[in-house]
Amino acid sequence: MSADTRQLAPFIHTEKNAPYIYMTFLAALVPCVVNAMFYYGIRAVVLILFCMATFVLSDYLCMRLTHRRTGGDYFDFSSLVEGLLISLMLPPDTTLLTALTAVLFASVITKQVFGGAGSNIINPACAGRLFIELVWPSGTKGFSFGEDNSKFSFMTLFIQKDPAAMPSYSQVSLSELLSGNYPGFIGTACFICIMIGALYLTLKGSIRLYSPISYIVTLMVLYPFSMLVETRVFSYEGLLIYLMSSSAVFVAVFFLGDLTTMPSRFASGVFAGVVCGVLTLITKPFLSPMISILSPVLAVNFLSFVLDFFSKTISRRQVRSREVDLP
């Protein structure tokens, strides 16, 4: 008898079930949540809880309205994860109204309209965060830190402060970048916390590493070309600062490693990561950092189905995808 050649159905991306994956994501994000709470106090706690609660509520209401399953033995942890991801990518002085806008767009437009958990084409958290960056740019520019920052202040949750430019990171030291002790988004600043989450997800098999690794490698290799366009100097100077402070690593781990919205095969995953990295560097000199990081992710989300389709050829040549095919 030949070896077992059974494969999962094409709409199933992995043998792991959804609650398992999303719970591992929640656990992996715990260090980032600790970082947010430590540096931004009450504001961060309220923002995180608010985003998670409103995402769950919005998903639940949408499912009730469309008469889809809302109870039984399945709890949709994806709502919690996506709400948490959105909140961690917000600046500390974001108002609840801005956060709610991001959550509603992510939940209703990018998730429920496409059929709910597991059926969405693009990453809802990524789309929601990008949405407010585009339509409400002044609402995502509150980076109080240091002496301006108070762990017990919560007025910025209700009253929007005057927008401030994104802080310059050129003077930030390596120890600050590693520990997250610098102004940035509430949960994406600490490089070590993100890497702990990445390690945990990898050990649990909840992310595919093709795209994140190829994305980071692409950024590192092509970074000087972006600098050439931006400053007329071909240089690697500032690469580490860019990678650590721009949320690129956070996006790589938690968005590009996603099993639902990213290509499932090795070749297509690597290709998607490279494309995402190239697009990020092309747009970097011209767009705000958050837009240049997130919009390529959505672009490859849209492409992932097509990329997987073309990579079938590889599968036909008996080169199995490690994640998709059953042993």
Added chain:
Amino acid sequence: MMTHAQLKQFIAEAVFLLIIGAAIVIGGFFISQDKSNKRMQNEYHARFDTVLDSYSYEKVKSKALNDFPEIEGVYIGYNASGAPEGYVVDLTVQYSDSKPLNLLVALEYESTRIIGLALNPNEDGNSYPVSDADMELIKEKIIGKQIPLAFASEEKRDDENEEKPTIVGLKDGVYYAQRLFDDRNRYIDYVEMEVENGIITKVKWDAFSTDKTNQDRSVASLRGAYVISGLDWATQSYNLCHALLECQDPDRLAMKSDGTTDIVNGVTCDIRPFIELSKECISNSRAGYDKDEYTRDLNFIFLYLHMDEAEEIEYIRDDGHIVFSFEDNPEIYTIYNDDEVAVGYMGVRQAAAKITGTNVSDNTDDYTVNNNDSMQNSSTVDYDSSEDGLTFSGNTDDQIITDSLDDIPMSEMQSFVEPISDNYDLTRTVIKACNTCYKFLKQYLNWKV
């Protein structure tokens, strides 16, 4: 489906990650904090060295900042030994055509003299519509001066040489008028006016209380016992009296039908008592009816009504003021029309004449104003106001009577500067910025002026 065992395992793993995360974040914070502080100080040095070159800076956290939205931050500069050297105030003020001007003003810590002034670079990289030469000129004029600042303009000096508008027929002396009834706070308003060479040279508006345990209104307002919206009542009274000295005519204060005025800076209270009593003083002055006669007649009215109780009621204060409300006898001072409807109040002179049956000529109530513009204004004490909020001339350009600048009474001004040639607006903007710094520090340091 998840099993209980899986769930327990997840919780255990999440707790483990929480501990690891907390250890890394807290440990990382202590390791990197020194560098973070140095980075922040470097940023402050880059911003503030041009105005105050201190060893270190510390941002001021104060609720007083909430009242000054134009101030973006206040910092204290310290020397190497940790002693405070000065303040740096980062603020944005409106320049010409509503363009914002972001300024850094450095003030000496002890004396609040201005020791530095600079334009703060725009965040968006746009340049300000102010030339370096103009900034240098204004620095020369401003630096070294103590706040608050006001103009010592040449126009002002010219004004001093001009004759002020005067009311025709004023006789020299001290004149006085008080209300014959108290208000709902049991205060009786009075105005005392001094006329020299036909010009009003001194005006005082205050009120005493019929409740002997209360202080006069100005004292009560300064001690917080009498609170009104806006500036304290004593300051408003002061501003209004000086405005009358400037314009010499109560009608030029443009009282509106609700008893307020828009043209005297810092005055938001009801000025109706002041206007009516000032007009009565002017009328008395024209009639040569001075304070002594007024007090004598008022005493006469009291004795006429309350002869039997005069010894029991201590109605004369030590300073000579008759503190009594005649509200129980309105027929004494009320003017009625033919239908027996009250249309106004008469002064003590008229009330006393009414009791004695003597005739008082009313021609002293009509007066003309000589304002050197060949424009004769006529005014009467008939309680008919001019057009709401406007003076008789109707010329709105001349209606701003300034005895304060940026809501700071002129009496508080410490320094006076000349505007730089061809750029009055910039001088005014910088003065406004400096005065904003003064108002903040006054509130922040709880200065008593």
